[in-house]
Amino acid sequence: MIEPSTDTLNTEFGYFDDQQKEYVISTPFTPTPWINYLGNDGFYGLISNTAGGYSFYQDPKFRRLTRYRYNSVPVDTSGRYFYLKCDDEIWSASGRPVANQPEKYQCRHGMGYSRFLVNHQGINSELTCFVPLGEKAEVHRLTLKNAGARHRKISLFSYIEWCLWNAEDDGTNFQRNLSTGEVEVEDGVIYHKTEYRERRDHYAFYSVNQPISGFDTDRDSFLGPYRGVEKPLCVEQGQSTNSHAHGWSPIASHHVEVELAPGEEQTLVFVLGYCEVEKSQKWQSPGVINKTPAQELIKRYADNHSVQQALDNLATHWDKLLSKFQINSPDRKFNRSLNIWNQYQNMVTFNLSRSASFYESGIGRGMGFRDSNQDTIGFAHMVPDKVKERILDLSATQKSDGSAYHQYQPLTKKGNANIGGNFNDDPMWMVLSTVNYIKETGDFSILTEKVGFDGDESGEPDHFEHLKRAFEHVVKNLGPHGLPLIGRADWNDCLNLNCFSEDPNESYQTTQRGKSDIAESLMIAGQFVLYGQDFVQLCLQLGKAELAHYAQKQVDAMRDAVLKHGWDGEWFLRAYNAKGEKIGSHENKEGQIFIESQGFCVMAGIGMQDGKARRALDSVAKRLATPHGIMLNQPAFNEYDKYLGEISSYPPGYKENAGIFCHNNPWIMVAEAMLGRGDKALEYFASISPAYLQDVKSLHKTEPYVYSQMIAGSDAATPGQAKNSWLTGTAAWCYYAASQFILGIKPDYAGLTIVPCIPADWPSFAVSRRFRDAHYSIEVRNPDGLGSGKVQLEIDGKNVQGNLIDYSQFNGEHHVIATIVS
Numbered sequence: 059m060i061e062p063s064t065d066t067l068n069t070e071f072g073y074f075d076d077q078q079k080e081y082v083i084s085t086p087f088t089p090t091p092w093i094n095y096l097g098n099d100g101f102y103g104l105i106s107n108t109a110g111g112y113s114f115y116q117d118p119k120f121r122r123l124t125r126y127r128y129n130s131v132p133v134d135t136s137g138r139y140f141y142l143k144c145d146d147e148i149w150s151a152s153g154r155p156v157a158n159q160p161e162k163y164q165c166r167h168g169m170g171y172s173r174f175l176v177n178h179q180g181i182n183s184e185l186t187c188f189v190p191l192g193e194k195a196e197v198h199r200l201t202l203k204n205a206g207a208r209h210r211k212i213s214l215f216s217y218i219e220w221c222l223w224n225a226e227d228d229g230t231n232f233q234r235n236l237s238t239g240e241v242e243v244e245d246g247v248i249y250h251k252t253e254y255r256e257r258r259d260h261y262a263f264y265s266v267n268q269p270i271s272g273f274d275t276d277r278d279s280f281l282g283p284y285r286g287v288e289k290p291l292c293v294e295q296g297q298s299t300n301s302h303a304h305g306w307s308p309i310a311s312h313h314v315e316v317e318l319a320p321g322e323e324q325t326l327v328f329v330l331g332y333c334e335v336e337k338s339q340k341w342q343s344p345g346v347i348n349k350t351p352a353q354e355l356i357k358r359y360a361d362n363h364s365v366q367q368a369l370d371n372l373a374t375h376w377d378k379l380l381s382k383f384q385i386n387s388p389d390r391k392f393n394r395s396l397n398i399w400n401q402y403q404n405m406v407t408f409n410l411s412r413s414a415s416f417y418e419s420g421i422g423r424g425m426g427f428r429d430s431n432q433d434t435i436g437f438a439h440m441v442p443d444k445v446k447e448r449i450l451d452l453s454a455t456q457k458s459d460g461s462a463y464h465q466y467q468p469l470t471k472k473g474n475a476n477i478g479g480n481f482n483d484d485p486m487w488m489v490l491s492t493v494n495y496i497k498e499t500g501d502f503s504i505l506t507e508k509v510g511f512d513g514d515e516s517g518e519p520d521h522f523e524h525l526k527r528a529f530e531h532v533v534k535n536l537g538p539h540g541l542p543l544i545g546r547a548d549w550n551d552c553l554n555l556n557c558f559s560e561d562p563n564e565s566y567q568t569t570q571r572g573k574s575d576i577a578e579s580l581m582i583a584g585q586f587v588l589y590g591q592d593f594v595q596l597c598l599q600l601g602k603a604e605l606a607h608y609a610q611k612q613v614d615a616m617r618d619a620v621l622k623h624g625w626d627g628e629w630f631l632r633a634y635n636a637k638g639e640k641i642g643s644h645e646n647k648e649g650q651i652f653i654e655s656q657g658f659c660v661m662a663g664i665g666m667q668d669g670k671a672r673r674a675l676d677s678v679a680k681r682l683a684t685p686h687g688i689m690l691n692q693p694a695f696n697e698y699d700k701y702l703g704e705i706s707s708y709p710p711g712y713k714e715n716a717g718i719f720c721h722n723n724p725w726i727m728v729a730e731a732m733l734g735r736g737d738k739a740l741e742y743f744a745s746i747s748p749a750y751l752q753d754v755k756s757l758h759k760t761e762p763y764v765y766s767q768m769i770a771g772s773d774a775a776t777p778g779q780a781k782n783s784w785l786t787g788t789a790a791w792c793y794y795a796a797s798q799f800i801l802g803i804k805p806d807y808a809g810l811t812i813v814p815c816i817p818a819d820w821p822s823f824a825v826s827r828r829f830r831d832a833h834y835s836i837e838v839r840n841p842d843g844l845g846s847g848k849v850q851l852e853i854d855g856k857n858v859q860g861n862l863i864d865y866s867q868f869n870g871e872h873h874v875i876a877t878i879v880s
């Protein structure tokens with residue numbers, strides 16, 4: 059059993075324990091709930107530093123296991139709770155929701171598990187929550203120890219509240235909900251079987267591996283009338299009521315009496331599981347559910363030994379995943395970001411896109427087309443097979459004209475336009491994800507996989523045809539200046555140039571009044587040149603010379619159009635609106651410069667020769683950069699303008715209106731690295747990367763181990779304050795920028811290329827990189843403080859021309875020295 063540690067590195071709210079790959083939180087009262095994700099293959103749990111949060115299987119909207127109240131007061135008061143009662147003292151094994159504070163509290167969020175250490179009145183508890191690999195269940199292991207000198211009797215109560223599966227309905231349709239809830243209790247296991255009698259072939263359960271002295275399945279009976287989770291009546295009275303829920307709000311609570319002699323400890327294992335049953339086997343006897351799958355699952359975690367085994371397996375799994383890329387640079391924070399937390403967050407964003415977090419309610423946005431494609435670039439090196447599957451799922455939602463549904467539900471895999479359609483940047487992101495995947499794996503077979511359009515399973519076209527249509531979709535949707543039409547919006551959802559809404563009841567994402575054949579986007583133009591070039595390269599790899607030639611012509615024409623109609627003098631314009639007027643120009647009163655087009659046009663290499671690229675980035679540094687990151691636009695919009703849409707609806711400094719919308723900051727890091735300015739690239743990296751922000755936590759507010767979507771910009775009342783942590787494209791992009799462009803360890807078709815662009819004062823760094831079947835230990839030396847430039851390669855002691863580690867020659871274990879020379 060672990061004791062809460064004290065650490066000299068402790069900042070106001072906690073510290074990094076890199077050895078354990080944990081973030082250690084020292085108070086239940088962090089500025090916002092600081093959460094972790096459990097599970098990585100279908101069954102997920104969101105868990106805060108006081109064990110708040112919820113669990114679901116596959117789809118947070120359609121298969122929600124436990125109930126969570128967003129926006130509740132106090133915040134974060136639904137979760138998996140353990141109440142301890144001893145000698146009339148009541149406290150929680152995770153620091154909350156009981157108001158009475160334990161003498162010692164610590165939460166350790168690790169890779170796929172969270173651990174809570176609490177000492178109170180001579181009783182120490184350790185609660186570990188995790189989802190075992192491959193299991194549709196959350197395990198809660200609770201160890202209680204009598205640390206004192208006298209015999210103790212503890213009354214323990216577990217508590218979770220069931221969600222009636224469909225989370226949206228659960229939170230809105232009370233006229234039905236209060237009548238549908240059904241449970242069964244058998245051998246101390248509480249089964250949740252709402253709607254199982256009709257169309258559902260699944261149920262959930264909550265078990266404990268000890269005899270119970272009582273249970274409750276009806277919320278009001280357990281909590282008592284008009285009481286909250288902070289003070290359940292049953293806990294106060296030390297006795298369950300054995301209530302049976304018929305509708306109302308079903309819960310699961312076990313009551314276990316634990317007696318401990320001095321020094322003695324006892325471990326209890328709780329399992330929150332999900333079971334699917336064949337239609338024909340649903341019932342054991344009339345009205346009694348088939349419990350076999352649950353019993354088998356419970357048996358697998360019958361004792362602490364098997365739980366520990368599962369925990370060890372999880373740790374090994376993560377060590378293996380993270381070992382694929384490990385960096386040792388002179389900057390500890392940089393290492394910590396890349397080696398541990400950034401990669402960890404990449405897994406989470408890959409799994410969940412923008413669906414379920416403490417800010418995404420799990421019922422609105424499913425898997426985003428643009429988001430999920432981008433998320434793969436932070437994850438392809440970790441589990442490439444999953445990336446392939448995801449890309450093909452996304453591809454299957456594409457329409458035959460090359461456009462895309464903006465999102466799909468993970469359960470049905472069918473695209474929908476619930477949050478709008480017609481976002482004209484969507485299609486080209488699939489070129490990025492596919493090319494990045496092939497370069498990482500060398501697996502061209504993804505291109506010949508058969509994928510129908512729009513969920514058509516009989517579909518014949520191959521995935522390559524989908525990429526071609528994505529490319530064509532841009533070519534066929536050009537505006538008056540030969541630039542791409544923006545459609546509903548591009549990457550910036552909130553720049554709604556065809557919306558013109560004056561009605562507060564309308565959605566910016568679905569309303570359209572303007573004709574859609576005028577407003578153009580320079581961000582999509584840059585994106586098309588960048589990924590269009592990738593498409594050309596891909597065609598050449600496949601020997602499709604004619605198509606490559608055609609595509610190159612389109613790309614060249616777009617580059618010309620950008621140079622002719624997209625340059626404002628010191629930076630790239632952002633767009634033309636529905637009236638053909640410039641957006642993001644010095645001629646505008648507000649919103650003179652935007653970050654997106656600077657990032658994308660420079661990443662596309664536009665203006666590299668004639669100095670425009672450099673000037674654009676210098677303008678970013680001068681007008682958009684702040685100590686907290688780079689703002690999206692300046693000056694902020696102070697008034698609502700219906701020709702701009704949602705962007706002008708946000709108060710200045712927040713979100714897309716001049717906030718630091720972190721997702722686009724790495725575009726500038728990449729662009730700076732392409733210009734050879736490694737110091738600048740790292741400066742931008744450090745300004746938004748969580749590992750560097752620990753010390754300003756009370757300002758920053760969100761978790762110090764993951765990126766947040768937004769940090770307030772300088773026009774805000776609270777510059778530097780972050781919001782909306784975890785599910786953001788920032789994670790994949792920052793990892794991509796840092797690994798492929800700053801460190802310059804860049805996969806290509808033929809192998810790994812080394813193109814570092816590091817701060818001048820880094821003497822060297824080392825990377826251990828698994829690439830396809832090979833393993834390279836790479837040492838990059840910077841003897842003359844150049845930071846970037848030409849590289850001299852030595853592989854296994856022999857000089858090699860160029861900067862490519864050719865996979866066809868070097869596919870085993872190799873030692874690489876790359877020296878930056880002038």
Ligand code: BGC
Binds near residue numbers: 551704714
């Ligand atoms: C948010 C965007 C989001 C969009 C669609 C807007 O309110 O600011 O970040 O992508 O809604 O859900």
Ligand code: NOJ
Binds near residue numbers: 426428548714
């Ligand atoms: C969040 C959305 O998930 C993403 O798709 C979009 O690009 C950004 N907001 C910017 O508006």
